[in-house]
Amino acid sequence: MTAPGRLTLPIETGLDDQLVGLLERLGADAVRNSDGTELPAIVGELAAKVYATYFVGRGDQEWADAHPSELTRSYLMSERTPALADGDLEIPLMAGWYALQVTPDLGCDVDRWWQVIDRTTGETLPPGTWRVSGEGADTVVTVTGAVAGHVYTVDFLAVQTWDPTQMYNYITNDWADDPSRIRESPFDVRHPATWEHVRSSLDGWLGDHPEVDVVRFTTFFYHFTLVFGPDAKERFVDWFGYSASVSVEAMEQFEEHLGYALTAEDFVDEGYYNSSFRVPTRAFRDWIDFQHRFVTDRVRQLVDAVHASGKEAMMFLGDNWIGTEPYGTLFASTGIDAVVGSVGSGATCRMISDIPGVRYTEGRLLPYFFPDVFHPGGDPVTEANASWLQARRAIVRSPLDRIGYGGYLSLALEHPDFVDRMEQIADEFRAIHDRGEGRRPASAPFRVAILNAWGRLRSWQTHMVAHALWYRQAYSYLGVLEALAGLPFEVDFLSFDDIRDGVPDGVGVLINAGALGTSFSGGSAWGAPRVQAAVRSFVAAGGGLVGVGDPTAHIDGGVTFQLADVLGVDRELGWGLSTNRPFDTVERHFITADLGAGLDVGEGTPDIVAFTRDVEVLAAGRGTVQAAASHYGEGRGVYLAGLPYSHENARLLHRALYWAAGRDSAFGEWIADDPRVEVAHYPESGQFVVLNNTDEHVRTTVRGGGDDWVVELDPYGHAWVETRELRR
Amino acid sequence: MTAPGRLTLPIETGLDDQLVGLLERLGADAVRNSDGTELPAIVGELAAKVYATYFVGRGDQEWADAHPSELTRSYLMSERTPALADGDLEIPLMAGWYALQVTPDLGCDVDRWWQVIDRTTGETLPPGTWRVSGEGADTVVTVTGAVAGHVYTVDFLAVQTWDPTQMYNYITNDWADDPSRIRESPFDVRHPATWEHVRSSLDGWLGDHPEVDVVRFTTFFYHFTLVFGPDAKERFVDWFGYSASVSVEAMEQFEEHLGYALTAEDFVDEGYYNSSFRVPTRAFRDWIDFQHRFVTDRVRQLVDAVHASGKEAMMFLGDNWIGTEPYGTLFASTGIDAVVGSVGSGATCRMISDIPGVRYTEGRLLPYFFPDVFHPGGDPVTEANASWLQARRAIVRSPLDRIGYGGYLSLALEHPDFVDRMEQIADEFRAIHDRGEGRRPASAPFRVAILNAWGRLRSWQTHMVAHALWYRQAYSYLGVLEALAGLPFEVDFLSFDDIRDGVPDGVGVLINAGALGTSFSGGSAWGAPRVQAAVRSFVAAGGGLVGVGDPTAHIDGGVTFQLADVLGVDRELGWGLSTNRPFDTVERHFITADLGAGLDVGEGTPDIVAFTRDVEVLAAGRGTVQAAASHYGEGRGVYLAGLPYSHENARLLHRALYWAAGRDSAFGEWIADDPRVEVAHYPESGQFVVLNNTDEHVRTTVRGGGDDWVVELDPYGHAWVETRELRR
């Protein structure tokens, strides 16, 4: 029997007679309200901790309306507007944006803070060659002396008049018909008056809510970039975006501290807005760091107040998280007790559970109790099973301390089969946590490092676009992260700066995965001789390099993949078609030994050619290499054209990493014959857990410590096995 | 009844009793020998012109052996060799090449003419930091002070000790077993002694061969680049390659004339050897021009000698054609009477038939009478039909003056069904030529121009790699050329220089087709504001731009396609995934009106997104745009993700060009309802010809001049129809 607890349930009014029984049945030891629900009065009587959501930067429209100059700002770009004739060119700034959400900031010094660019020449137009007229939705910039056939844009500072998340809820739920609802504007704590107001409002709220044990910040000051088009539909969404964290004041303080001035284009970035797929500029990295310092300092003051009131502070890693980067250097200094976040997959689970410097982490499991799934005829159990299977293997590798759910409990209660399943999942989560003692199981005798432009800052956050959405251009890379989330490896995230003077000790294999020119493969970073030399020397000395997609890609000096010599393959972009590069595919290889059917490379990567004489091609299709293995000095290189997540691909990556590290002879310990089954080994307690990652009954053999065990597992099941080699 | 003639047959010894009858039956008025066959003694008695092949730059091994310093040279690159440790790095130059074909030229000043490059830094190592040792296959360059983790290459001048075509024949035909065969080395007429020898040899040969009417040069001085690997198999083949046209003397003369010195790297080009897919450098264009001047001057002297002997000079557009570029500015100055070339497709037919400045052109039809096709059980008729259907539509558009065949006649005679078909094809060719009077039929009221980095010099030669081979990376673009070869348009080939100051008058539509970064899409040429502005202004004023693949692609300033605003689409490379760009596909459009099933874009182009608000998406697949149409000022832009050749795609291009030119309302004249049938209209003679491009019986309606005709055509058939609007 495991002890109850470790479970947070959303509650709401109107369920008072069921709550006590339900909490007891599920073993829930915490309750929370959701956006749009109130905690019931009964909450104080429940044997549970109480979480309450708290908004810092919006929800006080009186304050917002009274301080329009302290509303949050954003940098936006006009549409690209071609001049069809010489002379005056009018650029309507708001043609691509939603005028109720954002409006040009005409109160700032536009000559200083806006930027008009001839995108055909790349030149910024000097002040005096353009003028602003109109206002709001009708704001126009007129370029005088535009050149026929050139394209112009205006980077402009905009006032955010409507918080994007509140706007989304407002539109989705038809709140326009509800007179009690108003449009909420976000305000910016960069302004001392607003900060003092936010600070004192929290004190008041804390005093007014003795029943609350945990203040669940949702979240802090700056929303990720989310801007709507003129049709009020999402036009640009970047969960990592800092465009909405700007203000004249912040930029002036930046210049004071960093010693150089920012431009509008530093944020607009040709219209890519520094998406996390862009190789980050120095200015953008400095801005992240600058805001991280500011935000974590202010957060610390809020957390201090929470603690002073005897409560805990929890951060929801969600909407307004900009500046709090949980893998940032100062995050732990905030004193935040816990982080909660949605765990829809193994990688998102690890993004939460690996956060250092907090007392506990909580994963909000899917599905949300929302009507899209919880409607008559809906099938929340199937969704819950799929998500749980993905999360469980990550939870075993890096334990979450708690799980929870979100949404409207009343909806969930209409699906008794789901409540049954929720009870099982909670029990299973607690059982695993208890028996594993909340510790990590054993992992490989070498570390694996993901090498990209972001490094540690974006741990477990690579290749993600909008939250939980599937992107054709991303899933083949996300599979690498997803596989690693449940594999027995300690995973580091290294930036190019981290390896410039040599790959850190303990790292056995570097992974470089991503599309050409992106921050994730590294783009121009590979143009640096020191970076190339560091990785070549690492491999030559016995290390491994596993490349996925366009690894080390930077078109220069005769190759696309700068380390084509290590990987054994290169990508043909059309210039080398005259070179004949035939290859044979090897029949069998250690890396592909557990593949049943052919290798699934997802979107794959086109036109991969054999580059070295000795490369072994492990898989190919339509004349292009899909997987390859090479020896290089004392080390090894592995190439994969893509790796969407699947049980077989996770096993393939497991093998590829051992092979690349030169540890293939040590492979096979604490592993199941069937790649659909994963094993976590706890040598200190002399046991291992076996996870059936499928919805089928599975029987397989687990080998380890010179022994083997046949295990039978129910669909979705897990089992613990004691070994003879108990070490304590 | 059409007159006989216009047909050249290969003949050989041993068929004397059949030749007269066969020539009469087929209407052949010329005979030729093939490589490896002799003209029979009877040749003087045949009522036919006699062609004889003549080799200029090889075949006199006595001369070659006596003048080793005058053998042809080539620039080659060693393999990319990484330094795994600091210190000495040995680079064996010949590791990637075939030592019997090429050998390092140790007789030249290697410090001046070789180049050792650190490919990791891009820097050329100064003389004194590397040394050469060994010779021949064992030649090694030792880099002293190599840096661990850097990759080094050696660009070296090599002696061509074996002519690649003769080598290919030698190896393929096991001539090593034939003591009468020797390995032939090519010699370079850049050297005065060799030139005088070549010149006087021709005089001797002309005097010795009174029976010859036409000297068929196969070809002149410099072979295209064709280098073999250590396994004696093709390693690098570029039909457009100038790597084997170099010599110290030529480079010194170049410097004298052009005022700047060339480097080895100007030829090695990072190992891409200036493939025609590379955006050509100034040095490479200058070199082509420099060699064109030299070669055409020397060719003129040979042609003068041929003419002085009362014979004609014919050039085979084949192996040793480097420097003779038939669309080069000086080609006509050679005085060459005729060009003959292989016509395997419509585009290769136009490459021959459009050559200006010669008295006549001859197309060598497929298949060759070679054992690969002409063996017991072989099916030469099917090959002949496929090739004839492709060539015929081009021949109608731009008449060849003659056709012919190649190979061993004795092999063809063993396939009587093929001889029957050859007779029909010859008759059909003559019938079309006679009735069309060898003139071009009417074409659209606007010109179409293919815009790329090569322009006119490479007319009908875009996107071709090795001769007649299918390349996955090329066929989707070659389809554009192949479609145009038989469509009723006058086609120009323009370079970016040609349009920098405005698109020439008469051009209605520009086509820009090709992969990202290649000479054919244009690469960095699109970075020039004047180029962009010229095309935008052209379209804005009513012109059309049809883009295929990665048109106007040059990654800069926020877009991949620099003219995304004109095309209405852009290519997403991963940085813009956060931008939501949904699109609908229109139900019907003028451009796609004749498509039966879906659009076939061949390899297509990935990740094409809707870029402008008003773009009409005509076809899409997996979330990526495949075809789109846009209005832009007074003009129009059309995007196609690929266009492999098919009857339907040719019709689609026909429509797209009319639509882009704003002439869609004029479309439908002298065209068949069935896209498998094409029409050529001769208004001066009041008739049109209808071509059935299929192997099926077809019945369709042809519309034109306010009238319509139902035509029925046999498989492969054509028919002439007289109209009422005879104009003369």
Ligand SMILES: [Mg+2]
């Ligand atoms: Mg530019």
Ligand SMILES: [Mg+2]
């Ligand atoms: Mg470089």
Ligand SMILES: [Mg+2]
């Ligand atoms: Mg011929």
